[in-house]
Amino acid sequence: MAAIYAVGVGPGDPELLTRKAERILRSVDVICAPTGAAEAASYALSIVEEFIDRSRQEVLVQVFPMVKDQQGLDPFWEQAADQVAERVAAGKDVAFITIGDPFLYSTYLYIHRILLAKYPDIKIEVIPGISSILASSAISNTPLGLAKERIAILPATYENAELKRTLEEFDTVILMKVNRVFDRVYAVLKELGLEKRAAFVRRVGSSEEEVHFDLAALLGKKLDYLSMLIVRKNEL
Structure with missing residues (x-):
């Protein structure tokens, strides 16, 4: 059949x-x-x-x-x-x-x-397939979770008032579809002192793959649809 x-x-x-x-x-x-x-x-x-x-x-x-x-x-x-x-x-x-x-x-x-x-x-x-989240974690050397740490996965375009609270409550936050709202997300990260605790990954696994840790350098730029932010608050 x-x-x-x-x-x-x-x-x-x-x-x-x-x-x-x-x-x-x-x-x-x-x-x-x-x-x-x-x-x-x-x-x-x-x-x-x-x-x-x-x-x-x-x-x-x-x-x-x-x-x-x-x-x-x-x-x-x-x-x-x-x-x-x-x-x-x-x-x-x-x-x-x-x-x-x-x-x-x-x-x-x-x-x-x-x-x-x-x-x-x-x-x-x-x-099942390997998600871009796991691949981005690996390429950016950003562990997602250890022991009792809590992880949140969010489509960033849908998040407004809840974004700050999620970043405060979870140890690792993955923000999908971040390209159109990057500047707004960066402002929230900076307010919380997390702008240095994040990795921006573009087109992971492809020939156009990029990893950025200097998020300020991306402000005001047109970013790729296939990109995400991984914010990890804790050191290993």
């Missing part, structure tokens, strides 16, 4: 794929790759291109608009889920690839809920 595989392809380095992820990608009939716009390339697809045989595998690029307000976008998710289900019904195994891990702030989750509701009989297997 054909199945859907939600495959985490890691943060950018093909060598960070799990052996199982590579095996699935090489064996399925269809690869579904998300992109933020019809004219844009799929970052997830660029990571796994070397494992795909286009002479025998279909590559289906699906558009998932990357906007803060998801209201009104259900038709995109419905269409994507229907396209996947159609191929499974035809007896084809489908791998939906997503950067990082499928169950951590991933594009895949938008269609996962639709697949569960509309196509409950389809088998779905989730293949």
